[in-house]
Amino acid sequence: MFISGFLSHSPSETESWAAEFAKKLKGGEIIALTGELGAGKTVIAKGIGRGLGVREEVLSPSFNYLLEYRGRLQLFHADLYRIDGPQAFRALGLDEYLDRGGVMLIEWAERVKDSLPPETIWIEIVPGEGDQERRISLRWKDA
Ligand SMILES: Nc1ncnc2c1ncn2[C@@H]1O[C@H](COP(=O)(O)OP(=O)(O)OP(=O)(O)O)[C@@H](O)[C@H]1O
Ligand SMILES: [Mg+2]
Structure with missing residues (x-):
């Protein structure tokens, strides 16, 4: 089990963190985003889109369930x-x-x-102190 954490102080810091994280992806990853309403899951998705070189803005897929993008890798974003x-x-x-x-x-x-495979990467985002602090934790089983 691999665990890592990051403390973000602003939406742009969260987005940049996610963009850097996305550069390490190889394709085939399932990334589970958890956290309450307005925690910042979509901000992370936007950063991942940017890090994968998606040109359009990644938008919240709430009313479509899933939106698809193409960057360095294909991105499927479900809500x-x-x-x-x-x-x-x-x-x-x-x-x-x-x-x-x-x-x-x-x-x-x-x-x-229970429908997600054991190698799923779990990212949890939890509000910290003040309006803009977020604790981001990442957890996955590394083979
Ligand atoms: N450090 C931060 N990281 C991410 N978002 C932040 C941060 N500080 C403030 N915010 C704000 O919190 C909100 C996060 O909204 P976002 O849509 O990403 O949440 P969400 O988890 O996707 O919510 P939902 O469950 O409704 O889809 C945005 O308005 C963003 O500007
Ligand atoms: Mg969202």
Whole structure:
């Protein structure tokens, strides 16, 4: 198990951290983003998009469930806020994006925890002191 943490002091710091993180991705990763409403999951997604060289702005996919982008790698960005569990996840066909070889980013991933493989990279974002502090922790099983 690998664990690392980062303390962010602003949205742009979070976005830059995520962009640097994205440069290390090889394709095939599943990245589960957790944290309450407004924690900063979409800010991390925007940074990952930037780090992968996606030219458009990565937008919150709330009303579409999943949006797809192309950068150095393909990026699939899902938001499961309106999904109540694994059954709906499968019914919408979202599970089919888990093995497409791109980078699969999932907001509210805890809703389908049992449908995600053990190598999933979990990123949790939790508010800290004041308005702009966020504690970001990263956790995955390294083979
Ligand atoms: N250090 C920080 N890192 C990230 N976002 C921050 C930070 N400080 C303040 N913010 C603000 O917090 C908000 C995070 O919004 P964002 O849409 O990314 O949250 P979210 O976790 O995706 O929420 P939702 O569950 O609604 O999708 C933004 O308005 C952002 O400007
Ligand atoms: Mg969001």
